[in-house]
Amino acid sequence: MRDRQDRPGVAARRPLLELVLPVLRDAIINRTLPPGERLSEGDICARLGISRTPLREALRILEIEGLVTMAAGVGAMVTPISxxxxxxxxxxxxxxxxxxxxxxxxxxxxxxxxxxxxxxxxxxxxxxxxxxxxxxxxxxxxxxxxxxxxxxxxxxxxxxxxxxxxxxxxxxxxxxxxxxxxxxxxxxxxxxxxxxxxxxxxxxxxxxxxxxxxxxxxxxxxxxxxxxxxxxxxxx
Structure with missing residues (x-):
């Protein structure tokens, strides 16, 4: 069985993830995306020309880093400064x-x-x-x-x-x-x-x-x- 990283779908998503993740992180750090702002998946995908899969992977990483918060019924938002x-x-x-x-x-x-x-x-x-x-x-x-x-x-x-x-x-x-x-x-x-x-x-x-x-x-x-x-x- 091939490793998951060798599968074409995963390999194709990885470059997109590596592109979108720093873009979102930088936007949060420089407050282009200010604290508390809701992150619309549709808007971000349209702006960056990507699908929802790499975006959601990036958001999960940003959540682990504490820069994004996932709220039930709201979705992803920039973590407020506490x-x-x-x-x-x-x-x-x-x-x-x-x-x-x-x-x-x-x-x-x-x-x-x-x-x-x-x-x-x-x-x-x-x-x-x-x-x-x-x-x-x-x-x-x-x-x-x-x-x-x-x-x-x-x-x-x-x-x-x-x-x-x-x-x-x-x-x-x-x-x-x-x-x-x-x-x-x-x-x-x-x-x-x-x-x-x-x-x-x-x-x-x-x-x-x-x-x-x-x-x-x-x-x-x-x-x-x-x-x-x-x-x-x-x-x-």
Missing amino acids: PPDLHDRFELLAGLEAIAAARVAGRRDPATIRQILAIQRDMESASRQGSQEDYYRANDRFHQTIVEAAGNEVVLNAHRTAMWHVYRIRHATNAATPLKPDAARHHEHIIAAVIAGDVDGAFVAMRRHLEDVSDLILGRLAAGWFDAIDRDAPPP
Whole structure:
């Protein structure tokens, strides 16, 4: 018996799934599909030129990732942003990245250290110039480099999924939040601990950094920032 992946129908659907999944995920992250929006299968299929089968497979994956919710009688909808859920995801993210930072500090790999120092310089340059796009691109590379250098595939995969929820929130606030010239300084303690091979110090520094980010984002959520942004109004 042939493996299911070898069957023509499955093989034909796989490329479509791989096309539609990132399109929908990106639309949710950048809020083209805003929180709470109902996802009409007919409209999406017509817009993307696909059948319902790969779309439903994509929606099931997005449901597992927490970006889509399936409701009886309603169907698929973009998962609303919930402070308790966001808190839990930041808590997970802090733990994952703290573990990764500790592993990287323990290894003290010269190539990894050179890489994160170069990225830090890019962040410093972007923050001085006030370029949010360049800063957050470099910031993402900084964190991703540390997670990848840790060499733990389970941490890497869990981190990737958690970050999609962070991107969704961050995208909503970037335009309304001026970038501070010293924004890149947040990573200095992490870098110092990694260079020194201080495993405990790297763990604590990374965890504190992400706890600070969590407190900032959740504070803005409580203050009504995201409701205002969705109405195209200035944040409170």
